[in-house]
Amino acid sequence: MSETHWATARRWVAEALGLSGFVAFSLSAAVLAQLGVLPTLAADALVPGLVILALVYGLSDLSGAHFNPAVTLAFALRGSLPWARVPGYLAAQFLGACGGVWLVSACVPLPKAHELVRPWGAFGLETVCTTLLLVILATAKRKAEVGSQAGLVIAGTLGLCLFTAGSVSTIGVNPTRTLAAALFSGTVLASWPHLLGPFAGGTLATGLTYLLRGPLNQQEAETAKGQAEAGEGSSS
Amino acid sequence: MSETHWATARRWVAEALGLSGFVAFSLSAAVLAQLGVLPTLAADALVPGLVILALVYGLSDLSGAHFNPAVTLAFALRGSLPWARVPGYLAAQFLGACGGVWLVSACVPLPKAHELVRPWGAFGLETVCTTLLLVILATAKRKAEVGSQAGLVIAGTLGLCLFTAGSVSTIGVNPTRTLAAALFSGTVLASWPHLLGPFAGGTLATGLTYLLRGPLNQQEAETAKGQAEAGEGSSS
Amino acid sequence: MSETHWATARRWVAEALGLSGFVAFSLSAAVLAQLGVLPTLAADALVPGLVILALVYGLSDLSGAHFNPAVTLAFALRGSLPWARVPGYLAAQFLGACGGVWLVSACVPLPKAHELVRPWGAFGLETVCTTLLLVILATAKRKAEVGSQAGLVIAGTLGLCLFTAGSVSTIGVNPTRTLAAALFSGTVLASWPHLLGPFAGGTLATGLTYLLRGPLNQQEAETAKGQAEAGEGSSS
Amino acid sequence: MSETHWATARRWVAEALGLSGFVAFSLSAAVLAQLGVLPTLAADALVPGLVILALVYGLSDLSGAHFNPAVTLAFALRGSLPWARVPGYLAAQFLGACGGVWLVSACVPLPKAHELVRPWGAFGLETVCTTLLLVILATAKRKAEVGSQAGLVIAGTLGLCLFTAGSVSTIGVNPTRTLAAALFSGTVLASWPHLLGPFAGGTLATGLTYLLRGPLNQQEAETAKGQAEAGEGSSS
Numbered sequence: 043m044s045e046t047h048w049a050t051a052r053r054w055v056a057e058a059l060g061l062s063g064f065v066a067f068s069l070s071a072a073v074l075a076q077l078g079v080l081p082t083l084a085a086d087a088l089v090p091g092l093v094i095l096a097l098v099y100g101l102s103d104l105s106g107a108h109f110n111p112a113v114t115l116a117f118a119l120r121g122s123l124p125w126a127r128v129p130g131y132l133a134a135q136f137l138g139a140c141g142g143v144w145l146v147s148a149c150v151p152l153p154k155a156h157e158l159v160r161p162w163g164a165f166g167l168e169t170v171c172t173t174l175l176l177v178i179l180a181t182a183k184r185k186a187e188v189g190s191q192a193g194l195v196i197a198g199t200l201g202l203c204l205f206t207a208g209s210v211s212t213i214g215v216n217p218t219r220t221l222a223a224a225l226f227s228g229t230v231l232a233s234w235p236h237l238l239g240p241f242a243g244g245t246l247a248t249g250l251t252y253l254l255r256g257p258l259n260q261q262e263a264e265t266a267k268g269q270a271e272a273g274e275g276s277s278s
Numbered sequence: 279m280s281e282t283h284w285a286t287a288r289r290w291v292a293e294a295l296g297l298s299g300f301v302a303f304s305l306s307a308a309v310l311a312q313l314g315v316l317p318t319l320a321a322d323a324l325v326p327g328l329v330i331l332a333l334v335y336g337l338s339d340l341s342g343a344h345f346n347p348a349v350t351l352a353f354a355l356r357g358s359l360p361w362a363r364v365p366g367y368l369a370a371q372f373l374g375a376c377g378g379v380w381l382v383s384a385c386v387p388l389p390k391a392h393e394l395v396r397p398w399g400a401f402g403l404e405t406v407c408t409t410l411l412l413v414i415l416a417t418a419k420r421k422a423e424v425g426s427q428a429g430l431v432i433a434g435t436l437g438l439c440l441f442t443a444g445s446v447s448t449i450g451v452n453p454t455r456t457l458a459a460a461l462f463s464g465t466v467l468a469s470w471p472h473l474l475g476p477f478a479g480g481t482l483a484t485g486l487t488y489l490l491r492g493p494l495n496q497q498e499a500e501t502a503k504g505q506a507e508a509g510e511g512s513s514s
Numbered sequence: 515m516s517e518t519h520w521a522t523a524r525r526w527v528a529e530a531l532g533l534s535g536f537v538a539f540s541l542s543a544a545v546l547a548q549l550g551v552l553p554t555l556a557a558d559a560l561v562p563g564l565v566i567l568a569l570v571y572g573l574s575d576l577s578g579a580h581f582n583p584a585v586t587l588a589f590a591l592r593g594s595l596p597w598a599r600v601p602g603y604l605a606a607q608f609l610g611a612c613g614g615v616w617l618v619s620a621c622v623p624l625p626k627a628h629e630l631v632r633p634w635g636a637f638g639l640e641t642v643c644t645t646l647l648l649v650i651l652a653t654a655k656r657k658a659e660v661g662s663q664a665g666l667v668i669a670g671t672l673g674l675c676l677f678t679a680g681s682v683s684t685i686g687v688n689p690t691r692t693l694a695a696a697l698f699s700g701t702v703l704a705s706w707p708h709l710l711g712p713f714a715g716g717t718l719a720t721g722l723t724y725l726l727r728g729p730l731n732q733q734e735a736e737t738a739k740g741q742a743e744a745g746e747g748s749s750s
Numbered sequence: 751m752s753e754t755h756w757a758t759a760r761r762w763v764a765e766a767l768g769l770s771g772f773v774a775f776s777l778s779a780a781v782l783a784q785l786g787v788l789p790t791l792a793a794d795a796l797v798p799g800l801v802i803l804a805l806v807y808g809l810s811d812l813s814g815a816h817f818n819p820a821v822t823l824a825f826a827l828r829g830s831l832p833w834a835r836v837p838g839y840l841a842a843q844f845l846g847a848c849g850g851v852w853l854v855s856a857c858v859p860l861p862k863a864h865e866l867v868r869p870w871g872a873f874g875l876e877t878v879c880t881t882l883l884l885v886i887l888a889t890a891k892r893k894a895e896v897g898s899q900a901g902l903v904i905a906g907t908l909g910l911c912l913f914t915a916g917s918v919s920t921i922g923v924n925p926t927r928t929l930a931a932a933l934f935s936g937t938v939l940a941s942w943p944h945l946l947g948p949f950a951g952g953t954l955a956t957g958l959t960y961l962l963r964g965p966l967n968q969q970e971a972e973t974a975k976g977q978a979e980a981g982e983g984s985s986s
Binding site for chain 1: 288291292295299303306307310315316317320324325328329331332335336337339340385427429430433
Binding site: 430431434446489491 | 520524527528531535539542543546551552553556560561564565567568571572573575576621663665666669
């Protein structure tokens with residue numbers, strides 16, 4: 043394979059590995075919480091926050107550390123990721139998420155979803171949380187900074203969303219994570235607020251970013267053209 | 279609109295969005311705590327800390343991420359923000375805070391204020407907490423550094439104040455947040471310590487900053503003249 | 515006063531303010547914990563950690579943010595602080611700590627000390643904790659880096675010591691803080707392990723630093739000569 | 751001794767001191783948790799996380815802050831640490847760990863191991879956790895960045911592993927730590943999953959790093975040749 047093909051394959055492997063790790067850790071923690079081994083809120087908010095901190099730091103120089111189709115589509119809509127890369131990212135994320143769910147379900151029964159709000163309320167919560175997360179990510183992308191500093195803020199924001207909105211609904215802020223878990227437990231249709239809400243949030247956040255910052259700046263455009271990725275210093 | 283008008287409008291939108299997000303998340307968490315869904319101290323200290331970490335990182339390059347009239351006035355008094363920008367900031371903050379309170383009050387009853395100390399005690403606590411917060415902000419402004427690093431310290435300081443002082447009084451460290459919540463629940467007069475205390479703290483901190491550091495340094499002055507804001511690297 | 519006298523006075527004010535803030539927050543939290551308002555471990559470890567994070571970030575460009583006679587003496591022994599500055603630092607720290615204790619004792623009764631270990635055990639714990647803290651500080655000084663990044667590690671280390679050793683003894687890692695509290699409650703003699711342990715730890719850490727790193731490097735020596743302090747970028 | 755011999759001796763002292771500190775703090779916390787003085791999960795996850803944050807920051811410029819034979823061997827396998835240094839590192843780590851265990855066992859009875867999973871399950875958990883940790887460390891090494899930023903992510907990842915996997919098994923993510931504790935309590939054979947799992951994880955992570963990033967980059971190679979260690983700025 044040529045150098046470019048290797049780089050593409052590595053991006054896919056990084057996205058798949060990242061999402062499988064994220065799903066495996068957060069699902070395991072939810073199972074342990076339902077068994078009474080871990081405190082519920084720490085399992086639901088702290089564990090996903092810490093695992094995303096680790097994965098963003100460890101893998102962001104390879105694939106940008108999306109691990110989320112709502113993020114991938116929002117970056118493509120913004121123009122900072124070429125559309126040609128979108129299908130590969132989405133497929134890698136889906137395979138990774140299924141792998142993570144399969145690994146957990148092979149060991150223990152999957153945790154049950156909990157909903158204290160109506161479907162449209164859950165849709166609204168997913169939308170608000172994804173919008174907040176993508177405002178952060180747009181800032182990080184604009185500064186061409188995806189590493190330990192941005193990772194800490196991303197992890198904190200995800201933990202915040204799962205701690206607050208996640209206490210009344212099975213918030214995922216991630217349609218692929220939700221889809222993979224729903225496929226294994228046969229609840230795809232009932233999960234529509236969690237499958238569609240993040241895309242609504244992603245679209246909203248992209249519009250807001252255009253309103254607040256205008257078109258791509260130089261760093262975003264260079265990243266999009268794939269130049270900045272040649273040097274490793276591009277994502278610090 | 280000219281480029282300058284756009285920049286002004288974006289500043290206002292960023293301040294309004296930031297304060298509405300801050301108010302919506304922290305009020306929701308307080309409601310969830312009173313319903314027994316979230317632990318009280320985590321809802322009152324961790325949630326505001328994490329949301330301010332996210333918002334400072336995501337929006338500080340647009341408006342400086344004040345989200346607080348006591349901060350805006352202290353910066354104007356210091357000379358690092360032109361007085362002409364103050365009314366717009368205050369109005370945007372007020373509209374944003376009202377939007378946040380309205381959003382929460384449309385879904386659930388607002389949480390009740392709790393006071394274990396007398397009014398002058400609450401006034402003193404607000405003053406001390408705002409002074410501490412503004413000493414941090416003055417250092418960040420002086421280094422022209424408002425981003426993930428300063429954001430973490432700001433979030434930690436806010437969380438500290440809400441954890442300690444907030445356990446005995448409805449500390450806001452933010453008059454607009456307090457005013458918006460008081461308007462909706464009709465308790466404006468009784469909230470005077472929380473409305474006036476932060477301004478006393480802001481004035482005290484500005485005097486202290488002058489005593490300890492003297493007049494504006496170059497970075498603060500450039501920011502004040504609006505030059506440093508042209509380049510995006512100014513607030514990292 | 516000349517420029518130099520101003521700089522000296524500012525250093526003293528920063529040390530006094532810092533230690534009064536540290537003592538006031540951590541003592542108040544201990545009182546609130548004994549009243550059952552705050553959880554004990556969070557009050558004893560999280561609050562001092564967060565307040566030291568804020569104070570190191572906000573004041574370290576003025577005085578180096580010692581806030582502790584064991585730190586001041588260890589830096590003088592190392593040669594990175596001129597001995598002529600030591601008396602002023604110690605006096606400012608003592609006055610600040612007394613001010614903080616007085617402020618709290620004017621409002622509420624001071625918390626009682628708790629000891630689950632014998633005096634020599636407490637002495638050992640203070641020694642180990644101060645040694646650990648000063649290894650961190652020596653690294654930060656060597657890199658001429660005392661700001662948000664070092665501050666986070668310092669705050670985490672202090673929180674760690676207070677969480678572990680502090681659960682079985684009234685660990686201060688700070689003789690002036692201990693002395694001021696003991697003077698107000700008349701228990702100076704009984705506090706000898708907490709008054710002497712940190713100095714043993716400081717001496718041990720200075721020897722260890724010499725063993726591991728040899729004499730002063732260029733950054734430490736420049737700071738000691740007072741040159742690096744002229745530019746504000748010296749402590750980031 | 752020549753300059754080189756001093757540097758070698760300092761590396762050994764740093765590794766031994768670091769692992770003795772890590773073992774002493776984390777074992778003490780486990781003992782305090784079994785006595786009911788500290789909450790179990792905080793003792794098992796927060797304390798090791800905070801102590802590793804402190805030690806990575808304070809000692810990484812001396813030895814690279816491995817404190818773990820699985821890390822040392824993975825770096826040698828990768829080529830970023832000369833094989834000739836491996837025996838010294840392993841011996842220093844072993845002596846340090848024994849010192850830490852001895853110190854704790856001289857004061858209190860050692861805590862008992864707990865296992866809710868079968869041996870192969872524990873082996874799998876150790877493998878997964880070490881793989882995750884070494885993906886982070888490989889990124890940090892590649893950027894020649896081992897300091898406060900990488901330290902925070904490393905500490906968070908270790909805390910995550912001990913919080914989740916550690917709630918059902920006596921996870922060490924560190925064979926030397928496990929071996930030293932097992933020698934003192936006479937349970938070496940029963941600890942095989944925790945002794946071998948981390949090496950499996952280290953090998954897996956090294957393969958993964960080669961797959962994802964190819965051979966050594968310039969920074970890693972320079973570090974391996976020992977050149978980058980001459981300047982102190984090499985590990986920030």
